Amino acid sequence: MSDSTAFKMRLVHLDFKGAPPKVSYLSEIFPLFRALGANGLLIEYEDMFPYEGHLRLLRATHAYSPSEVTEILRLARCSELEVIPLVQTFGHMEFVLKHSAFAHLREVAFFPNTLNPHEAESLALVSAMIDQVLGLHKDARWLHIGCDEVYYLGEGEASKQWLQKEQNSQAKLYLSHIRAVASHVLSQHPSTTPLVWDDMLRDIPQDQLAASGVPQLVEPVLWDYSADIDVHAKVLLMEKYRECGFLRLWAASAFKGATGANQALPPVQHHLRNHAQWLQVAGRGPADTLQGIILTGWQRYDHFSVLCELLPVGIPSLAACLQLLLHGGFSEDVKFRVENHLGVSSPGVTDAVSEGAGSFPGSSIHALVTQVSLHLSSSVDALLERNRYVTGWFSPYHRRRKLIHPVMLQHIQPEALSLLGRWGALVQQLEVALQCIFYPDTVEEWLEENVHPSMQRLQSLLQDLTETTLPPPLPVSPAGDMGQNP
Numbered sequence: 001m002s003d004s005t006a007f008k009m010r011l012v013h014l015d016f017k018g019a020p021p022k023v024s025y026l027s028e029i030f031p032l033f034r035a036l037g038a039n040g041l042l043i044e045y046e047d048m049f050p051y052e053g054h055l056r057l058l059r060a061t062h063a064y065s066p067s068e069v070t071e072i073l074r075l076a077r078c079s080e081l082e083v084i085p086l087v088q089t090f091g092h093m094e095f096v097l098k099h100s101a102f103a104h105l106r107e108v109a110f111f112p113n114t115l116n117p118h119e120a121e122s123l124a125l126v127s128a129m130i131d132q133v134l135g136l137h138k139d140a141r142w143l144h145i146g147c148d149e150v151y152y153l154g155e156g157e158a159s160k161q162w163l164q165k166e167q168n169s170q171a172k173l174y175l176s177h178i179r180a181v182a183s184h185v186l187s188q189h190p191s192t193t194p195l196v197w198d199d200m201l202r203d204i205p206q207d208q209l210a211a212s213g214v215p216q217l218v219e220p221v222l223w224d225y226s227a228d229i230d231v232h233a234k235v236l237l238m239e240k241y242r243e244c245g246f247l248r249l250w251a252a253s254a255f256k257g258a259t260g261a262n263q264a265l266p267p268v269q270h271h272l273r274n275h276a277q278w279l280q281v282a283g284r285g286p287a288d289t290l291q292g293i294i295l296t297g298w299q300r301y302d303h304f305s306v307l308c309e310l311l312p313v314g315i316p317s318l319a320a321c322l323q324l325l326l327h328g329g330f331s332e333d334v335k336f337r338v339e340n341h342l343g344v345s346s347p348g349v350t351d352a353v354s355e356g357a358g359s360f361p362g363s364s365i366h367a368l369v370t371q372v373s374l375h376l377s378s379s380v381d382a383l384l385e386r387n388r389y390v391t392g393w394f395s396p397y398h399r400r401r402k403l404i405h406p407v408m409l410q411h412i413q414p415e416a417l418s419l420l421g422r423w424g425a426l427v428q429q430l431e432v433a434l435q436c437i438f439y440p441d442t443v444e445e446w447l448e449e450n451v452h453p454s455m456q457r458l459q460s461l462l463q464d465l466t467e468t469t470l471p472p473p474l475p476v477s478p479a480g481d482m483g484q485n486p
Contacts, residue, residue, distance in 0.1 A: 005037075005325050006282035007251070009292025011084065012038045012318065015257065017046035017095065018299030018307050019446070020060075023068050023075075025437045028361035029315070030079040036319050036341055037326035040082040042144060042294050043072070046303070047095045051132055057099055058129075062439040069136050084142045084195070085133050089126040089181045090115055090174075091150035091200075094303035096125070107156040113302070114150050117177040118158040127184045134189050141192065144221070145181050148197030150174060171204045175212040182217035194218045195250060198241075206240055215245030221294060223252035225259075227270045229277040231284065238285045248291045253278050255321045256314035257298025263308045264373040264450060266317040272330055275321045279328065295321055306449055312362025312437065313369050316342055319360075362437060368430040372451060376423060380454045383419060384461060387412070394465070404468040413465050420458050427451055 012033050021029075033041075047060040050069060064072070076083050088095075096102050097112035105122050107114040115122045126145075134140060154163055154170040162168055182194040198220040201209065209215065220241055222234065241249055253274050256266040275295075282290050297314055300307060319338045324330045327337075343359030358366060384390055393408040404412075427447070434443045 005328065006279055007290060007293040007325060009040050009082070010038050010322060010325055011040035011042045011082075011292060011294045012255075012322075013042040013044065013252075013294050013296040013298075014311075015044045015297060015299040016048040017044060017303055019310055019438055019442045020048045020062070020064075020299075021311060021437050022439065023064070023071055025361065026072055027075050029311075030075050030081060032315070032341070032360060033318075033322075034079040034081060036338075037322040038081060038295075040084065040292070041076055042084045042086055042296075044086040044088075044144075045069075045133070046088070049133060051129070053128075054101075055128060055132065057101060058096055061441060066136060073137065083137065083140065084144055085137050085140060086144035086146060087126070087129050087133050088146035089130070090117070090145075090147045090177055091153075092146060092148065092302060096129075098303070107159065108152045109156075111152055114152050115177075116156055116158060117153075117173060117180075118156075118162065123177075123180050123184070126181055127188075130181075130185060131188065134185075134192060140189075142195050142219070143185055143189070143192050144195040144197075145178075145185070145218075146197060147174075147178055147181075148199050148223075150200055171208060172212075174200055175204070175209070175214050178214055179212065179217060182214070186217060195221050197252075198222045198237075201241075202237060206244055210244040215241075215247075218246075219248045219250060219291065220246055221250040221252050223294075223296070224278075225252075225254035225274060225296070227273040227277075229274065229281065231277060231280045234281045235285050238281075238289055242286055242289060249289050250291050250294060251278050251281065252294040252296055253321065254296045254298070255318040256309040256311075257296065257301075261301045261308060262306045262449070264313070265370060266309050266314050268317045268320055271317050271321055272324060275324050276329070279325065293325065307442070307446055310365065310369065310438075310446065312365040315360055315362060315366065316344065316358070364433045365430070365437065368426060368433060369450075371426060372430065376451065377454045379419060379423070380458050383416060384457060387415070390461075394461075399461075399464045402464065402468045404465070409465060409468065413462070416458060416462050416465070420455075420462065423455065423458070427455065 045064075047058055048063050049059075050063055050066050051058045073083055091114050093115050094112045097106050097115065102125065103109075103112070105116050105119055105125060106112055107116045115126070130143065130145070134143060137143075153159070153174060159173060162173065163170065178196060185192055185194045194217065196218045201220055222237065224234065238249055253271075255271050257263070259267055259270060278293060295318065297311065297318065298308060299311070316338075319342055320330065320335075323334050323338050323341075327334045341360070343363070389408050389411040393405050394412060398404060430451075431443060431447065434446065
């Protein structure tokens with residue numbers, strides 16, 4: 001494997017707060033990740049971690065067991081993938097603060113996303129979470145402590161009072177919490193270095209950031225998922241962080257989950273451009289500053305949002321992005337390598353989507369989800385909204401009154417039944433494929449969000465057709481009376 005890339009470490013982000021795969025699927029894709037150029041994983045367990053004791057209520061219904069987490073780590077080692085666990089400790093705490101037992105630790109009582117940094121119990125809570133996670137990740141060289149998008153910070157009652165005091169600021173409040181969490185990590189787990197997302201650090205004045213002591217405790221992860229990164233601004237930001245005292249920095253791109261909360265298919269060209277521009281940033285920034293890059297693959301925008309692109313559907317995008325990073329660009333030769341790894345051919349992986357089946361783990365889900373996303377809703381729309389027999393003779397007016405011309409029943413019903421049959425068979429295949437990789441709640445959620453609305457519209461049309469009242473036949477005179485005068 002070539003190491004010509006500007007990024008020594010290339011980590012695939014696994015976001016388990018939505019559609020967490022079964023361990024059996026991870027055993028199939030870890031070797032592929034390694035073959036494509038990854039050498040690490042950032043695992044965001046959220047409620048899939050097997051918390052114990054008073055934290056046990058944080059577990060999701062299908063949370064991994066301790067033995068499953070151990071097996072995930074073993075599988076990662078077998079594929080030479082270094083694991084960095086991620087534990088949210090400030091913002092994005094919905095999976096904790098939604099529970100009544102911890103609701104009193106919210107920064108703003110009505111919102112479960114941000115932790116109140118003034119409560120001693122808040123630090124005790126995240127410290128306990130960290131200790132349990134690192135208890136199963138004893139060899140972790142880094143721990144990501146999140147700290148991104150700390151919305152409503154400073155808006156709680158305790159914060160408002162604190163901010164009234166001279167020299168106190170929202171930035172100081174944020175930095176003091178990071179310092180407390182990072183200090184716990186370093187004192188209790190001295191061989192583990194904390195990472196933090198950088199969005200809350202960007203606008204803090206350089207002198208304040210340098211004086212806070214935080215640069216000696218954590219390594220920032222600069223994240224930008226756009227297709228049009230301001231390369232110059234990013235290089236200046238890196239220089240600012242270095243001058244503040246941060247010795248090592250990380251980058252974070254995205255291979256899926258960054259272009260729409262309910263996105264079903266990743267726009268591969270968008271993600272390729274994102275990675276190409278991160279290479280430009282690495283090339284123009286201070287030498288050896290960037291420790292590595294995290295290829296994020298968000299599965300939900302937050303704990304309460306819908307699912308975005310499923311992991312198997314994002315594999316072609318991930319493959320293209322990893323290979324671009326590894327080889328310094330996306331030439332025809334690199335594209336051929338990607339297609340060879342995935343067992344796909346034209347239309348290629350650089351298209352917005354690819355309907356090729358492929359032979360990579362989860363490729364059947366990729367193909368079936370692509371069919372559903374591109375054609376299910378549009379085919380039902382074509383029948384219900386553009387078919388002239390439906391729009392002209394079985395409009396909402398007719399459907400409410402259960403009226404139809406008998407001839408039109410013969411035009412509409414066979415086509416609707418045929419469409420329902422075709423999609424019903426494909427959806428059944430998809431459901432079986434999803435059940436092989438995901439837990440029942442994920443299968444139910446994805447189908448309910450992406451399949452059921454269109455299928456129900458089709459079924460409703462057919463139900464209305466069966467309930468229509470046909471006009472009575474015209475009376476026919478007895479044959480013997482025909483042509484006779486009265």
